[in-house]
Amino acid sequence: MTTRTKIALVSDSHGNHDYVRNFIEAINDKSVDYVYHLGDYYDDAHHVLDAGYKVIRVPGTWTRHYDDFRIDKRRFEIVDQWKLFLTHTPTMDYHDKDGDIDPTEVISDQQCHIFLHGHTHIPSATLENGVLVLNPGHIKSSQDRGYPATYGILTLMPDEALVEIYSLKNDEIHIQESFKKLEFAFNLE
Numbered sequence: 529m530t531t532r533t534k535i536a537l538v539s540d541s542h543g544n545h546d547y548v549r550n551f552i553e554a555i556n557d558k559s560v561d562y563v564y565h566l567g568d569y570y571d572d573a574h575h576v577l578d579a580g581y582k583v584i585r586v587p588g589t590w591t592r593h594y595d596d597f598r599i600d601k602r603r604f605e606i607v608d609q610w611k612l613f614l615t616h617t618p619t620m621d622y623h624d625k626d627g628d629i630d631p632t633e634v635i636s637d638q639q640c641h642i643f644l645h646g647h648t649h650i651p652s653a654t655l656e657n658g659v660l661v662l663n664p665g666h667i668k669s670s671q672d673r674g675y676p677a678t679y680g681i682l683t684l685m686p687d688e689a690l691v692e693i694y695s696l697k698n699d700e701i702h703i704q705e706s707f708k709k710l711e712f713a714f715n716l717e
Contacts, residue, residue: 531608531685531686532683532684532685533561533562533607533608533683533684534558534559534560534561534562534681534682534683534684535560535561535562535563535564535607535681535682535683535684536551536555536558536560536562536563536564536581536679536680536681537563537564537566537644537662537664537679537680537681537682538551538563538564538565538566538576538664538667538679538680539565539566539567539568539588539616539645539646539647539649539663539664539665539666539667540566540567540568540588540646540647540649540665540666540667540668540672541565541568541569541572541666541667541668542568542569542572542590542666542668543569543572544572544667544668544669545572545575547667547668547669547677547696548572548575548576548667549575550667550696551576551667551679551696552575552576552579552581554679554694554696554699555581555679555681558681560581560681561582562581562582562583562584562607563576563581563582563583563584564583564584564585564614564644565583565584565585565586566585566586566588566614566615566616566644566645566646566647566663566664567585567586567587567588567589567591567594567615567616567646567647568587568588568589568590568591568616568646568647569588569590569591570585570586570587570588570591570593570594570599571591571593573585584603584605584614586600586601586602586603586614586615586616587599587601587616588616588646588647589616589617589621589623589647594616594623595623601615601616601624601628602614602615602628602629602631604639604640606716607684608684608685608686609686609716610641610642610684610689610709610716611639611640611641611642611714611716612640612641612642612643612644613631613634613639613640613642613643613644614644614645615629615631615634615643615644615645616645616646616647617631617645617647618631618632618643618645618647618648618661618663619631619632620632631643631645634659635656635657635659635661636657638657638658638659638713638714639714640659640714641659641660641689641709641712641714641716642659642660642662642682642689643656643659643660643661643662644662644663644664644682645661645662645663646663646664646666647663648663648673649665649666649668649672649673649675650663650665650673650675651663651664651665651675651678651680651693651702651703652703653691653693653703653705653707655707655711655712657713658711658712658713658714659712659713659714660689660691660707660712662680662682662691664678664679664680664693665677665678665679665680665693665702666678667679667696670697676695676696676697676702677695677696677697678693678694678695678696678702679693679694679696680692680693680694681693681694686709687708687709687710688706688707688708688709689706689707689709690704690705690706690707691703691704691705691706691707692704
């Protein structure tokens with residue numbers, strides 16, 4: 529039997545509780561195992577938790593949680609032999625402190641297979657330096673920075689990662705890419 533883990537990805541909800549609820553409705557029929565909220569706002573993930581989903585989250589720069597030493601602002605996760613890095617910002621931010629993980633070094637030093645971030649509100653999935661860099665976009669409003677509200681589904685299989693980024697408005701796929709594990713520079717073993 530092939531192992532398959534589905535992770536719903538959401539970022540930059542910025543307190544739009546209606547859109548968070550729309551996101552929950554959109555993923556209800558997608559059989560996701562986890563939801564990763566990539567920040568702004570940290571507390572918006574409570575709606576997802578209340579809906580019964582397993583949530584892993586990192587804070588965005590617009591919340592008090594970003595400076596809370598008890599909360600990881602960036603973190604690594606291992607899922608089915610895939611190493612993922614979660615951050616809100618794809619680069620260091622002026623809120624960061626000495627000793628914080630530099631996201632750009634995670635990519636340049638190939639410290640993970642998949643680098644997940646938000647902050648820019650721009651949905652994307654690219655291979656950079658042997659690392660899949662993925663941003664699910666935003667669910668802040670119907671349009672922001674020229675992009676519609678979107679969310680992502682990351683499906684991890686033993687030898688492949690499938691990325692699907694959906695429109696929150698009509699659930700149409702905006703981006704669909706498949707990445708073979710052989711394309712990645714990082715090796716967990």
